[in-house]
Amino acid sequence: MPRYVTMADVAREAGVSLMTVSRVINDKGEVSTLTRQHVQEIIERLGYRPSNIARGLVTQRTGTLGLVVPDSANPFFSEVARGAEHAAYAHGYNVFLCNTEESTEQELNVLKSLDEKRVDGLLLCSSRLDKTALHQALLQHPVTVLVNRWLEGDGVGAVLADDRLGGLIATRHLLQRGHRKIGFLAGPPNSHSGRLRMEGYHAAFAEVDATWDPEWMEHCTPMVDGGQAAAYKLLTAHPELTALFCFNDLVAVGALQACEELGLVVPGDVAIVGTDDIPLAALVRPALTTCRVSRYELGKQAMQLLLKRIEGCLEECQTIILKPELVIRESAP
Amino acid sequence: MPRYVTMADVAREAGVSLMTVSRVINDKGEVSTLTRQHVQEIIERLGYRPSNIARGLVTQRTGTLGLVVPDSANPFFSEVARGAEHAAYAHGYNVFLCNTEESTEQELNVLKSLDEKRVDGLLLCSSRLDKTALHQALLQHPVTVLVNRWLEGDGVGAVLADDRLGGLIATRHLLQRGHRKIGFLAGPPNSHSGRLRMEGYHAAFAEVDATWDPEWMEHCTPMVDGGQAAAYKLLTAHPELTALFCFNDLVAVGALQACEELGLVVPGDVAIVGTDDIPLAALVRPALTTCRVSRYELGKQAMQLLLKRIEGCLEECQTIILKPELVIRESAP
DNA sequence: CTGTTAGCGCATTCAT
């Protein structure tokens, strides 16, 4: 394992001092064009790469960021991550990707490890920590921006989708098409987004003076299996339902499968609206009508906000809310 | 921005020397249980977190790894990444996620940035660099393991799927079902995997003394759009084809769409076999028959190999080859 | 325009 080339090696070889090399590297201070070129050559020849870790020790900035998500293989978060990574890289930062596996203990662990790595900033997606624990955790941390999660009070940034509006426009669409008995596959009971979507769902009924039945709602795990089971149960118990609004597209796909099992035609017998517009949504048959928030944009904007705050603009707009839009496809035309 | 608590702060507060604190942190050397507890308490109270970057400067090990993928939002790589990240985290490492965006220039850039971060090791997935450039790049780098890419000669580790075998069993399945005119949607021309799958495709024909026509092959971008366009073209030009073997599942989904447009029933008129078994494969209708390699396993095994090599076992088994298995669903029963 | 001195936060080596 041959040692890394150091600045001292370059300086010796070039016959100059450390500082001159440092200046060339950082394009700082006045260095004569001649020596600059000379040093440049030596750097090339020796294949010198400045150590960001040594540099970080003195500058107190590592050029690294932490990105914490529940599950980076989930198509939702993988897109958010990509948007975030892209924006970070454009500003010269590298990002640590950390999965919490939906576990709060693991979430605390990764936050600690990122802290020890001295990341310059933190992007925390869909944190499952409760208010107190989250506050506590952020105290020890550098600049933080939350994605898909809101925290009252202090000055942490946040980027969110307007989930209430999402629930509203999705349900409104179904109501406009004449549906009155609309089921809601609500996702996990402790999901903040889920609660907001429910509010929107109720608000839409209120707009047209229609009434909803609490029995029309069913919680489920936010995946295909969960959606299938919940849809099966709901449609069996309430054959009067003519439409379903779903927590996310995976759940909606599960609902599609449940309808298939029950011999119900979509959208003829049951119309279905999902949420998120993951790539899958356009590929299943019937293709899903769904409520889109750009996940890539979510990640990108969050990262840009984080970077601004790192660069010092802590007063910078604290909360960004992305509006969803309805994408009408076959499952609820 | 309050300064981080340092070891000196802890030492002063505890009334001991730096070394004692260091020993407590690293669980090293003999420290009396009493002082250990005392120091422990102060650490808790002050919320001290050792700086991995300072530590890295002296130990020459950062506890960080680089993970380079073409596109982390691609379901294939996002699963690989998750397996890799999981394994790394289990060993106390954090991983930098880097996207190359399928660009070799970008790939070189991220490799450079990871080098400057002094990562302890590198997991390089589906590198698009040619042999020479790859060799050149790896020279400057610490321990490296390749995923989905083979490089002859020196001692870099590699974990790959047996793509030739994949092509073989997929095509063999179609031949066994009586198909003789089988098209091949081959993916990008410069894809190594694609070439191997083609070999397997040809080998399967040879097994049963059947012949294939070079005209039955069509290159395409490895995504839904690419698959759709290529399948459309191929099926139009060669109406005699009764089956398609596809570079990956996204391409296969594109082929499904092309069949729909052309009024061809799958699998009645055209049978389709994909590759990878991404989650989507089971969700489209008809569900895809496909050739599965566990992507999670690919990432996990690669990372474990990398870690072993970092820990010193450079002679450790250099190449791991994962066998694919055929998953039979509706598109080619 | 260039070099010198100092120190970032920690672990290693040697002393006590």
Added chain:
DNA sequence: ATGAATGCGCTAACAG
């Protein structure tokens, strides 16, 4: 069982 000195590779603040 504990502490003092030294240096990891680099930049910031001064000097010259």
